[in-house]
Amino acid sequence: MDLFLSPGELAFRDDVAMFIADNLPPDIRQRMEQAAHLEAEDVTIWHKILHAKGWAVTNWPLEWGGTDWSPVQRYIFKERLQAAPAPEPLSYNVNMIGPVLIAFGTPAQKQKFLPAIAALDHWWCQGFSEPNAGSDLASLKTIARRDGDDYVVNGQKIWTSQAQFADWMFCLVRTDTQARKQRGISFLLIDMKTPGVTVRRIKSLDNSFYLTEVFLDDVRVPAAQLVGNENEGWSIAKFLLGNERSGIARIGLTRGRLARARRVATSMQEAGFPLINNQKFRERLLAAEVELRALELTQLRAVTGPKDSADMVAISSILKLKGTELQQLAAELLQEAAGPWSQSFEVCGNGDLDDRDWLPGVEATYFFARAASIYGGSNEIQRNIISKSILGL
Numbered sequence: 001m002d003l004f005l006s007p008g009e010l011a012f013r014d015d016v017a018m019f020i021a022d023n024l025p026p027d028i029r030q031r032m033e034q035a036a037h038l039e040a041e042d043v044t045i046w047h048k049i050l051h052a053k054g055w056a057v058t059n060w061p062l063e064w065g066g067t068d069w070s071p072v073q074r075y076i077f078k079e080r081l082q083a084a085p086a087p088e089p090l091s092y093n094v095n096m097i098g099p100v101l102i103a104f105g106t107p108a109q110k111q112k113f114l115p116a117i118a119a120l121d122h123w124w125c126q127g128f129s130e131p132n133a134g135s136d137l138a139s140l141k142t143i144a145r146r147d148g149d150d151y152v153v154n155g156q157k158i159w160t161s162q163a164q165f166a167d168w169m170f171c172l173v174r175t176d177t178q179a180r181k182q183r184g185i186s187f188l189l190i191d192m193k194t195p196g197v198t199v200r201r202i203k204s205l206d207n208s209f210y211l212t213e214v215f216l217d218d219v220r221v222p223a224a225q226l227v228g229n230e231n232e233g234w235s236i237a238k239f240l241l242g243n244e245r246s247g248i249a250r251i252g253l254t255r256g257r258l259a260r261a262r263r264v265a266t267s268m269q270e271a272g273f274p275l276i277n278n279q280k281f282r283e284r285l286l287a288a289e290v291e292l293r294a295l296e297l298t299q300l301r302a303v304t305g306p307k308d309s310a311d312m313v314a315i316s317s318i319l320k321l322k323g324t325e326l327q328q329l330a331a332e333l334l335q336e337a338a339g340p341w342s343q344s345f346e347v348c349g350n351g352d353l354d355d356r357d358w359l360p361g362v363e364a365t366y367f368f369a370r371a372a373s374i375y376g377g378s379n380e381i382q383r384n385i386i387s388k389s390i391l392g393l
């Protein structure tokens with residue numbers, strides 16, 4: 001990346017790296033290195049450290065606690081966090097509901113919610129997907145019926161990430177069953193403590209409970225918690241998903257995984273030789289490193305280009321598609337480099353990490369990386385978008 005950054009941007013990158021090195025609690029860094037997921041407490045502690053520095057909501061306007069950083073600075077900031085590795089500011093709050101309320105919320109909603117979203121006093125989750133509405137999200141069936149000053153919500157959400165930690169959920173609901181499916185959807189904010197909300201955890205292949213289902217039974221939601229107009233939630237959902245996809249390439253994360261794969265392949269022996277001596281492995285590793293550089297250029301083009309052009313819609317899909325493919329490839333190379341040492345979920349080591357201490361996290365990382373081509377809109381759907389917007393098919 002150095003070639004493409006100005007001296008000022010390089011100095012900024014050093015400042016960010018130094019702040020992370022000086023302030024990231026070592027035990028949180030260690031858990032980041034070892035495991036795929038953190039507990040809410042770790043995420044919150046680090047988010048609040050960033051918030052105190054004024055760096056939690058760097059993408060928001062100054063008026064709401066954001067920064068006047070350039071898009072490149074924002075990119076550098078994220079890249080350094082991922083490479084550290086440090087947790088990123090909580091995405092549901094910072095990249096999803098915050099920007100939605102800034103763009104579509106009433107003044108009262110902004111005053112009420114934005115400060116707690118920025119400080120992570122409230123943890124939010126995303127209630128979009130349902131058992132029969134994922135890729136075809138507009139088929140969602142959770143119903144909200146108006147009753148006086150409230151909506152009464154009934155239905156089920158699924159794959160709701162980390163809802164067990166959440167204080168609030170932003171939720172797509174059907175408010176008109178007669179209209180064309182995209183037209184009858186509204187965007188509601190639901191307090192997770194409201195009677196009738198039940199969260200059930202789902203265990204996944206990586207042995208974690210990152211995912212949940214959320215059941216909504218006669219949940220009364222004040223109409224003041226509707227964002228935008230009734231039946232106009234689809235355009236808000238599209239705005240939010242656009243933001244979600246463009247942040248999903250996670251180049252710093254892949255860079256860290258590839259660097260680690262290279263280190264392990266160099267230090268650990270296979271049949272008496274380091275794996276890096278194996279030509280096939282070396283070629284795959286090099287190809288991944290080259291592709292990552294190319295993706296980074298696309299990412300920099302995306303962050304500096306005009307946001308609402310047709311090209312940008314396709315670029316955000318390309319970043320999602322290629323970024324997640326590389327995340328998976330890097331996890332695979334890391335797993336290969338770690339060999340039998342990766343075959344355990346048990347996390348060990350309490351002091352300084354040496355290369356073996358984090359190996360148990362490798363397998364969980366590999367399995368969770370499989371999900372990257374599904375969440376945020378599956379990669380097949382991204383291919384459809386790219387074929388339509390670039391190739392005109």
Ligand SMILES: Cc1cc2nc3c(=O)[nH]c(=O)nc-3n(C[C@H](O)[C@H](O)[C@H](O)COP(=O)(O)OP(=O)(O)OC[C@H]3O[C@@H](n4cnc5c(N)ncnc54)[C@H](O)[C@@H]3O)c2cc1C
Pocket residue numbers: 125126127128129130131132133134135136158159160161162211371374375376377378379380381384
């Ligand atoms: C780890 C993880 C976290 C998630 N977190 C959240 C969350 O916090 N909140 C939330 O609301 N949702 C979340 N999701 C859900 C996610 O958005 C959906 O899984 C995703 O949109 C796909 O929907 P689906 O699972 O219903 O699969 P389906 O839509 O049923 O798709 C099944 C398969 O068919 C393919 N397919 C479907 N339609 C087409 C088409 N038109 N053309 C070509 N292929 C197609 C898909 O690519 C996929 O391979 C999460 C998912 C995962 C895995």
